[in-house]
Amino acid sequence: MSQSSLIPIRIIENLATAVLLFGKDFKLIFINSAGEGLLSVSNNRVSGMTPKQIWPNSSFFYEAIQRALHTGSTCVERGIDLQLAIDHKIKVDCMITPVFINDVAEEILVELVDADAFVRVMQETNQQTVQEAAKESVQGMAHEIKNPLGGIRGAAQLLERELENKDLLEYTQIIINESDRLRNFIDRMLTTSNQPVKSDMNIHEVLEYVVSVVRAENSHQLNFKKDYDPSIPDIKADREQIIQAVLNLIRNAVQAIGDEGTIKLKTRIKRQVTIQNKLNRHIIEIDIIDDGPGIPPEIESGAFFPLVTGRAEGTGLGLSIAQQLIQSHGGLINYERRESNTHFSILLPIEQCDE
Ligand SMILES: Nc1ncnc2c1ncn2[C@@H]1O[C@H](COP(=O)(O)OP(=O)(O)OP(=O)(O)O)[C@@H](O)[C@H]1O
Ligand SMILES: [Mg+2]
Structure with missing residues (x-):
């Protein structure tokens, strides 16, 4: 981490929030790991570049820095659509803060939060809860089916041995084959219970x-x-x-x-x-x-x-x-x-x- 900044880069790097630091010349000084993940860029590649060079499809950062330098105070913006590439768009909440030294705004700190992440986490949690309930009931049902199935198959085999009319073997074979098919199906349902x-x-x-x-x-x-x-x-x-x-x-x-x-x-x-x-x-x-x-x-x-x-x-x-x-x-x-x-x-x- 060779970048020099008014703010300790090491602290920014370890934040879970995406943070970008721009100079007053609009050039990116540093983007932390969370920012790299959210915006799909690498600090090594993009530091020293302007927002326009990094994200040619979006004027957001340029305008935000300009506004922060102009007003000299923190701006908060919510639900912004960021077009990162032609086929890659994300929604973020954003806070832009000018960093002053001797009353001059020398750097601009941009904090971004993935606005869709919360909704996504809620959806995942709901999906997981419903799925776990479904899994439990399916597994309970599977066990209940599996036990008598062994009995049905065994009885069909015994019956087969006793049959004098060999034409009837066709029917016992159907019982045995279908029991095997059902057992395979149930085994598939139960595979996921293994750690x-x-x-x-x-x-x-x-x-x-x-x-x-x-x-x-x-x-x-x-x-x-x-x-x-x-x-x-x-x-x-x-x-x-x-x-x-x-x-x-x-x-x-x-x-x-x-x-x-x-x-x-x-x-x-x-x-x-x-x-x-x-x-x-x-x-x-x-x-x-x-x-x-x-x-x-x-x-x-x-x-x-x-x-x-x-x-x-x-x-x-x-x-x-x-x-x-x-x-x-x-x-x-x-x-x-x-x-x-x-x-x-x-x-x-x-x-x-x-x-
Ligand atoms: N890549 C895909 N493209 C289109 N439809 C898909 C795709 N993957 C899954 N689906 C749809 O989702 C359904 C559920 O998929 P899933 O794999 O759970 O069951 P399945 O393929 O029907 O049966 P099996 O238990 O043999 O996998 C599929 O029947 C199909 O209609
Ligand atoms: Mg399938």
């Missing part, structure tokens, strides 16, 4: 593995585009569970695009992200983006709940299982429809490596 067994895991290795599985499952050519950040470190996670979650999302994408579409896999590190009420300094974001039609509107709000499906042959478990597996790692899966593309984002905390 993660964590070890060092590389997310790109997992993605490559899942792509190879999905390619083997499909006879037609699948078009994958990869945009990986090679600097992403290994994390401590349950490899099998992460594979399961990614597989469920990629299978859905394959089903959505048909024969022609493309699936993009993108990985990035994000800073200062709140998940499950916990502020994470660093997380991995894994985006699975397809150019299919997206979740049908009539099921969109409930798509992460068990047994909600938009496909005739679907069981409606894929997304709810994936969400539970990622949540048990302290992470989250988000869905968003953006510019005719379907975005599923897996957010996974990195800090767990040190635990």
Whole structure:
């Protein structure tokens, strides 16, 4: 941190609020980690630049600094739409304070709070509460079905041995096969109750593995585009569970695009992200983006709940299982429809490596 400022940079750096410090020449002196995360820029790249050079699509910072220098007092603005890039807009609350030395405003301190974050955290918490209740009732039901199922299957096997008319074997086979199918279905519902067994895991290795599985499952050519950040470190996670979650999302994408579409896999590190009420300094974001039609509107709000499906042959478990597996790692899966593309984002905390 070589920047010189009237305000100790070390203090600003450790704040969870996004803070930018501009000189009176409008050049950025410093942006802290929270600011880098919120505005998707890096201090090393943008310090010394003017707001216009950093955000050519938005005049907000330029006007705010000008106003603060002109009025000489703190300005507060709420619900400002910040166009960071053509396809990236955020809503922020903002406080702009001129910093005086000998009655001259030498620097301008800009504090930003993500205005959507609170709403997002509330939505996540609600979704989690409903999902946990759904999970408990589904698991209770699953146990109740599983026990008599063993009895039904066993009785059908005994009956099979006693049958003299071998034509009737067809019926006992149906009982046995359908019992097995139901048991597999219930086992899938119950997989998420296992606690993660964590070890060092590389997310790109997992993605490559899942792509190879999905390619083997499909006879037609699948078009994958990869945009990986090679600097992403290994994390401590349950490899099998992460594979399961990614597989469920990629299978859905394959089903959505048909024969022609493309699936993009993108990985990035994000800073200062709140998940499950916990502020994470660093997380991995894994985006699975397809150019299919997206979740049908009539099921969109409930798509992460068990047994909600938009496909005739679907069981409606894929997304709810994936969400539970990622949540048990302290992470989250988000869905968003953006510019005719379907975005599923897996957010996974990195800090767990040190635990
Ligand atoms: N990438 C996607 N594009 C479009 N729709 C999707 C996508 N992912 C999920 N969906 C919709 O959400 C529904 C729920 O998905 P989910 O994976 O939970 O269940 P499913 O795919 O129907 O069954 P399964 O249990 O076999 O995964 C799907 O039926 C589909 O309608
Ligand atoms: Mg599915």
